[in-house]
Amino acid sequence: MNFLKIKLLVIAAFIFAASSAFASMSTTYDVTVNTSSIAGDNGYLYLQYLSTGSAVASTATVSTFDSDAVLGAQDTIDVSFGNTTGTLPGSVAFASAGSDYNHAVTTFGNSLSFLVTLTSTTGANKPSAVSTFSVGVFGDAYGTTPLLNVNDPNVAGTVAMINLNNDGTTSATLDASTSAAPTPIPGALYLLGSGLMGLVGMRRKKQN
Amino acid sequence: MNLNKKQLVALGLVAGFSMLGTSAFAGVLPLPGNLKKAPYLTYPGVPTQMQIQWQDTVSQSDTIVWGTDTTYSLGSATVPNQGAVPQNSSIGTPAAWTALAAAQASNNQHFYTITGLTPNTTYYYQVSDANGVVYGTGSFMTAPPVGQTHVKFMAAGDSRSQPTALAAEMQELSHIYSGATAIDPEYQRLLLLNGDWVSTDANANWTSEYFTNDSDIVNFSANTPMNGAKGNHDNTSGYSKWFGMYESFPYMNYNFVANSTSSTDKTAGGTQVPELNNLFGSFDYGPVHFTFVDEYSTFTPGSAQYNWIAADLAAAAANPNTPWKILVLHESPYSAGADSDNTTARNLDTLVAQYGVDMEYSGHSHNYARAGVYNTTPAGTTIAPGVPYITSGAGGAPLYAVDLTNAGSYPHVLTAASTYEVMTFDVNGNTLTATAYAVSPVSTSTYPATPTTTTRTMIEQTVLHHFSVNATPQVAVSTDNLVYSRATKTFSCNLTVTNNGAPLTGNVDVVFDGMMNLQGIGSTFAGPAYTGTTVVGTIPPTVAPIIAKNTGLITNVMLNNATGSHNGEPLLNVSTTGLATGASVTVPLTFSAPANFNVAGFNPATAKINFNPLTYQE
Numbered sequence: 001m002n003f004l005k006i007k008l009l010v011i012a013a014f015i016f017a018a019s020s021a022f023a024s025m026s027t028t029y030d031v032t033v034n035t036s037s038i039a040g041d042n043g044y045l046y047l048q049y050l051s052t053g054s055a056v057a058s059t060a061t062v063s064t065f066d067s068d069a070v071l072g073a074q075d076t077i078d079v080s081f082g083n084t085t086g087t088l089p090g091s092v093a094f095a096s097a098g099s100d101y102n103h104a105v106t107t108f109g110n111s112l113s114f115l116v117t118l119t120s121t122t123g124a125n126k127p128s129a130v131s132t133f134s135v136g137v138f139g140d141a142y143g144t145t146p147l148l149n150v151n152d153p154n155v156a157g158t159v160a161m162i163n164l165n166n167d168g169t170t171s172a173t174l175d176a177s178t179s180a181a182p183t184p185i186p187g188a189l190y191l192l193g194s195g196l197m198g199l200v201g202m203r204r205k206k207q208n
Numbered sequence: 209m210n211l212n213k214k215q216l217v218a219l220g221l222v223a224g225f226s227m228l229g230t231s232a233f234a235g236v237l238p239l240p241g242n243l244k245k246a247p248y249l250t251y252p253g254v255p256t257q258m259q260i261q262w263q264d265t266v267s268q269s270d271t272i273v274w275g276t277d278t279t280y281s282l283g284s285a286t287v288p289n290q291g292a293v294p295q296n297s298s299i300g301t302p303a304a305w306t307a308l309a310a311a312q313a314s315n316n317q318h319f320y321t322i323t324g325l326t327p328n329t330t331y332y333y334q335v336s337d338a339n340g341v342v343y344g345t346g347s348f349m350t351a352p353p354v355g356q357t358h359v360k361f362m363a364a365g366d367s368r369s370q371p372t373a374l375a376a377e378m379q380e381l382s383h384i385y386s387g388a389t390a391i392d393p394e395y396q397r398l399l400l401l402n403g404d405w406v407s408t409d410a411n412a413n414w415t416s417e418y419f420t421n422d423s424d425i426v427n428f429s430a431n432t433p434m435n436g437a438k439g440n441h442d443n444t445s446g447y448s449k450w451f452g453m454y455e456s457f458p459y460m461n462y463n464f465v466a467n468s469t470s471s472t473d474k475t476a477g478g479t480q481v482p483e484l485n486n487l488f489g490s491f492d493y494g495p496v497h498f499t500f501v502d503e504y505s506t507f508t509p510g511s512a513q514y515n516w517i518a519a520d521l522a523a524a525a526a527n528p529n530t531p532w533k534i535l536v537l538h539e540s541p542y543s544a545g546a547d548s549d550n551t552t553a554r555n556l557d558t559l560v561a562q563y564g565v566d567m568e569y570s571g572h573s574h575n576y577a578r579a580g581v582y583n584t585t586p587a588g589t590t591i592a593p594g595v596p597y598i599t600s601g602a603g604g605a606p607l608y609a610v611d612l613t614n615a616g617s618y619p620h621v622l623t624a625a626s627t628y629e630v631m632t633f634d635v636n637g638n639t640l641t642a643t644a645y646a647v648s649p650v651s652t653s654t655y656p657a658t659p660t661t662t663t664r665t666m667i668e669q670t671v672l673h674h675f676s677v678n679a680t681p682q683v684a685v686s687t688d689n690l691v692y693s694r695a696t697k698t699f700s701c702n703l704t705v706t707n708n709g710a711p712l713t714g715n716v717d718v719v720f721d722g723m724m725n726l727q728g729i730g731s732t733f734a735g736p737a738y739t740g741t742t743v744v745g746t747i748p749p750t751v752a753p754i755i756a757k758n759t760g761l762i763t764n765v766m767l768n769n770a771t772g773s774h775n776g777e778p779l780l781n782v783s784t785t786g787l788a789t790g791a792s793v794t795v796p797l798t799f800s801a802p803a804n805f806n807v808a809g810f811n812p813a814t815a816k817i818n819f820n821p822l823t824y825q826e
Contacts, residue, residue, distance in 0.1 A: 050693050050700075080692050098691065134695030143694040154800070158695040 025120060025168040031135065031180045032113040033159055035069065038137070038147050041108050044075065045088075046136035046143055046157075051097030055131045056166050058120035060094040062101075068109030075102040078141035097131035102141065115183075118164045135160040135178070149175040237421045241337045242266050244316065245419040245454075247344035248429035251398055253295050253459040253491035255327040255351035258433065261292070261456075262335055262343060263419075264316045267477070270343065272320050274333040278345075282331070287320045289313040292456030300486070304462035307482035308452055314477035315453065327353035330396075346430030349397045352494030355529050359494035360394040362432070363631040364603035365402035365538075365571025368441050371420045373628065374604035376650040378428035380662040381630055385432075389663070395632060398493065399432050402571040403439025403538030404605060410472065411450050411481075418454075436500070438487045439538040439571065443504040447483040449473050460489040460500075461516065488513050490520050495635055497530035499565075501537035501556070509555050517556065521563035531674060532635055533565045540570035542597040544577035544624040545611040557590040565592070566640065566672055571601030574608040576644050576667055577624040578776070582721055583820065591620060596670055596775060600644065602629045606652070622776060625667050638674040638826065673774050675717070675824035682709025683787075685718065685821040687797070698768060699799040705782055705823060706792040713786040715826040716793075720767055720778040722820040768798040786825075 049060040065088050074087045083099035086092040092101055116133055136157045139145035146157030155161075159175040172180045237246070245263035252259045260272060269288040273280035291309030294300055312319065325331060327350050335343040352359050362381055367374045385395040406413040418425070435457060442451040447465045450473075463486040473481045488502040499520050507513040524530050539550035541557065550572075560568065577599040581591050591597075597620070601608075610624035611617070627646040634641040645664035683705050690701045705718065767778035783793050 046694055048693060048695055050691065050695070100694075132693075132695065134693070136694050138694075154697060155695060156697070161695055 026117050027164070027168075027170045028115055028117040028183045029162055029170075029172065029180045030113070030115055030183060031160060031162075031178065032111060033135065033137065033148075034111055034177045035067075035108045035137070035148070036110040037177070038108045039110055041139070041147065042072075043105050043108065043137060043139045043145075043147050044141055044143070045103045045105055045112070046100070046138055047092070047094075047102075048080075048100040048134045048136070049094040049097055049131065050100075050134070051131040055097055055164075056121055058097055058118060058131050058164055060097075060099075060119075060131075060133050061117045062088075062092040062094075063115050063117070065089040065091075065112070065114040067112035069105050069112055070107040070109075072104030072106045075104055075141055078102055078143075094133075102143075104141075108137075108147075116162065118162065118170065120164055120166070120168060130166075131164045133160075133162045133164070134158050148177050235423055237423050237426055239421060240343055241339065241341040242268060243337075243343045245415075246421060246426045246430065247333075247335045247346060249346070249348055249431070249433035250455065250457060251351060251433040251435050251491070251493075252321055253457070254323075255353055256325045257321050257323050258325065258331070258348050258350060259292065259319060259321045259456075259458070260333060260335070260346075261317060261319045261454075263318070264289075264337075265476075267316055268337065270318060270335055270337050272322075272333060272335050274322055274331055276329065276331060278332050278334075280332060280334055283322070283324075285320060287318045287335075289316055290319055291317065292319040292458060293321070294462075295458035299459055299489070300462035301464055303464035304482065304484050307464050307467070308456065308462065308484065311475050311479050311481050312453055312456070314479035315475035315481075316477070317453070319456065321458075325350050327351055328356070344426070344430055347396075348431060348433060349394065351397070354492070356494045357531075358636045359397070359496060360392055360632065360634050361398040361400060361493065361496075362395050363400040363402070363569065363600060363633060364629075365436075366404040366439070366574055366601040367401070367406075367604040368404045368417060368439075369407040369605050370652045371417050371422060371425070371604075372651040374417070375420075375422045375424040376660070376662050377603050377628065377630060377647055379424040380645075380647045380664050381432070382424070382428050383662065383664070384630070384632060391632065396432055399428075399434045400498070400536065400569070400633075401434055401436030401603070402536055402569055402600060403437045404441040404571060404601070405436075405439065405451065405455065407441050407605075409442050409444050409449055409451050411453075412472075414450050414454055435491075435498075437536045437538050438502055438504065440504065444483075446504050447485045448487060448504075449481045449483055452484045452487070453481060457487075457489060457500075459491050461486045463505075486513065488516065490524075492524075492527075492530050495530060495637075496532045496534060496633075497524035497527070499524070499533070499535050501535065501553070503537055503539055503550060503553060507555070508552060514555070518559055518563075521559055521565065525563040531638075532640055533563065535560060535565050535568045537568065537570055539572040540568065540579070540597055540599050542579040542591060542620045543570070543573045543599045543618060544575065544579065544621045545573055545618050546608040547573045548617065554590055557592050560595055561592040565595060567595065567642070568597045570597070570599050571603070573599050574601045574605045575610050575624060575626045576600055576602060576629045576646075577610060578622045578668070578670060579618070579620040580622055580775070581620055582775075582777070594775060596622075596642075596672070598631075598642065598670075599624075600629060600631050602627060604628070623668055627667070629667060630664070638676075640672040641669060642672075643669045670776055671773050673717075673779075673824070673826070675826055677712065677825035679707070679709070679712055679716070679823040679825055680821075683707050683823045685823065697800055699797075701797050702794050703780075703782070703797050703821075704792055704794045705787065705821075707787040707789055709789065711786060711788050712783075712825045714784070715781055716783040716787050717772075717774075717824050717826060718780050718782055719774045719822040719824065720770075720780070720819040721822045722777075766800050768800050769796065 079100045079102050083095045084101045088103050137148045138157045139147050148159050159178040160180050161173045163171045242264045244265045247262040250259040267289050269286050273284040275282040291312030294305050330349050332347045334345045383389050384391050385393050406417045449468050462484045465483040465485050467480040468483050485505040490499045524533050541553040579597040581593050607626050610626050628650045629646050632643045644667040685705050687701045687703050690699050692699050770778035771781040772779040782795050
């Protein structure tokens with residue numbers, strides 16, 4: 001196999017990998033909620049993954065949960081649909097855009113953080129269809145008493161809404177208490193691909 | 209008395225060219241020459257005519273000129289003391305019109321009807337005396353021609369008792385068609401009034417409350433014809449005296465009762481003022497037919513007035529040029545208080561339903577309110593379903609509180625607000641949009657020492673549609689599971705409409721009837737407590753969480769993606785390309801709960817939203 005073929009294979013592999021990632025794209029957000037203003041209070045951490053309109057199939061996974069809060073038990077009763085597997089502080093998988101998870105917090109600490117990965121299969125561009133992963137902090141199991149973001153009645157208690165569009169793009173709306181940054185996966189792939197090509201080129205030169 | 213140049217200029221400015229309706233100063237104008245009451249307008253019921261009237265202190269002939277601009281080059285006439293004349297010889301009784309005209313002439317009043325005008329046209333006029341002293345100028349827009357399908361006009365009621373408040377109301381009415389906050393110049397056309405023009409039907413009251421020569425009142429009256437119904441304060445034991453003298457509507461079925469005998473009811477020339485009853489009548493205004501009821505002349509079923517109303521509404525219902533019908537009567541059969549509802553007026557409910565009256569427009573209670581029921585008439589009542597009963601009685605008289613409990617005396621209240629207000633009506637083909645506006649500031653005592661400019665704030669907007677096909681019986685409507693998002697406080701689902709009948713074309717709409725689960729289909733209105741003295745409705749009007757009587761669940765949620773409304777209920781356009789037989793259309797729905805959503809023990813995970821889908825082809 002000559003260098004050109006290897007190069008093309010690497011390129012093809014990269015393109016294939018990139019295409020696959022594009023066709024079944026995952027985006028991971030690193031979410032951190034500053035709970036120092038409610039430290040010592042009890043309440044609930046509510047996570048919801050919901051779609052409207054004709055959003056294509058997608059899933060969400062919460063992982064690497066970390067907090068100085070004292071967690072209570074998962075509340076499987078006061079949810080709209082459940083449809084999740086796993087429990088905090090372990091990973092929680094949301095099977096579809098129609099899942100929610102409610103967890104009692106005995107005592108909030110100064111912060112909580114986790115990664116959430118949204119995975120979708122893209123289809124035709126349907127700009128009106130969106131799946132939304134949201135994070136809420138409430139004082140009651142029903143989600144009617146907000147502990148954070150209390151001033152906006154339309155989204156009271158919700159500190160983050162991360163939208164996954166049908167074309168694979170994402171966006172986030174955040175309360176001042178919360179940060180949510182996407183992790184740079186596409187850039188890393190380019191670096192890996194470039195690195196691989198460089199290694200192949202060096203080996204061929206050595207052989208010659 | 210001769211006016212100096214400055215006074216003449218001031219009079220000309222504030223007595224008004226048509227587009228100079230805005231007046232930032234409210235104050236009493238000096239009266240030029242022998243003028244006693246400045247020129248004001250009445251629509252005589254014919255699109256090619258306009259009636260102008262004024263009063264002098266002595267018997268004299270004045271001159272009126274008119275034109276399509278202020279050169280007044282179209283016509284002129286010398287107008288002696290003379291009274292109003294009926295629209296045609298079949299209107300009212302000859303004795304009534306003869307007595308009225310004689311008294312008006314004796315009272316140094318002048319009535320002149322300009323004829324031969326072009327519909328939908330703005331004209332300018334000027335009244336002056338034989339010495340050339342200008343008594344008033346103004347303008348008007350003539351009525352639409354027969355067959356026109358769109359029109360705009362204004363409405364108000366209960367102007368009595370507080371002339372400074374009336375002045376503020378009229379200033380803001382002029383702002384609706386002219387000035388920086390104008391909505392549309394077409395609103396200059398007409399002001400519809402629903403009664404209680406003054407506090408007592410006496411000459412002194414008309415002079416002190418209505419014809420104060422306040423600049424805002426003079427300006428508005430000179431530029432917009434005012435037509436309306438009689439109120440209880442315009443009434444004396446079943447008849448009117450001075451109301452007929454100053455507000456003569458050529459289409460009213462006046463009947464002569466007697467000559468008044470009181471010494472205070474004499475004209476300037478010493479003639480006793482006639483007492484008239486049967487102040488009921490009607491006229492068409494573009495696509496709208498107005499029927500005016502005299503609640504102080506017998507109108508019980510079988511009476512002459514009742515029979516006349518039935519025949520009038522029947523004729524209007526059969527007239528393709530008047531698809532919209534508004535019944536105007538002073539005392540509403542269904543209000544939000546504080547005056548009692550007129551239960552005799554409920555005898556008209558069957559006519560309202562039978563002939564498709566679109567709205568009842570009333571005053572009497574000094575506030576704004578909308579009452580009604582949906583779908584069905586509750587047992588033990590006769591209220592016509594699907595008809596808004598509007599109270600618009602805060603046009604100057606002292607304000608009343610509103611009763612939102614929907615219990616006891618006022619069981620059908622939908623919205624209400626205790627505020628000075630005016631209304632606009634925009635009729636456009638198959639849609640009528642009625643908008644109520646709060647007016648402020650409104651002084652109720654002495655004239656302000658400093659200039660005051662009024663403003664308005666929307667109270668609510670009620671849209672009515674005339675649909676071409678009620679497709680409800682032929683379609684099947686279903687929803688999938690309702691899901692609640694705690695993030696956005698919204699409920700979402702999908703609505704599917706399947707047509708099992710004849711093809712539907714064009715726009716197909718679904719009205720979400722029962723979203724407020726109103727009285728008549730089983731509900732309890734959990735509004736603020738009514739103390740009888742202290743409740744004041746807010747703007748927007750107060751609508752508290754409505755708990756369904758039969759389920760105990762909150763039902764007054766809002767449809768976020770509604771594309772319109774019909775009679776206060778959400779409307780969603782589900783197709784613009786019709787729906788073939790056997791075809792289905794699926795659309796998303798998003799509901800949000802009202803701000804006062806928190807009901808103890810409410811669990812959104814198990815919530816239900818009740819509504820009755822009504823499907824129409826536009």
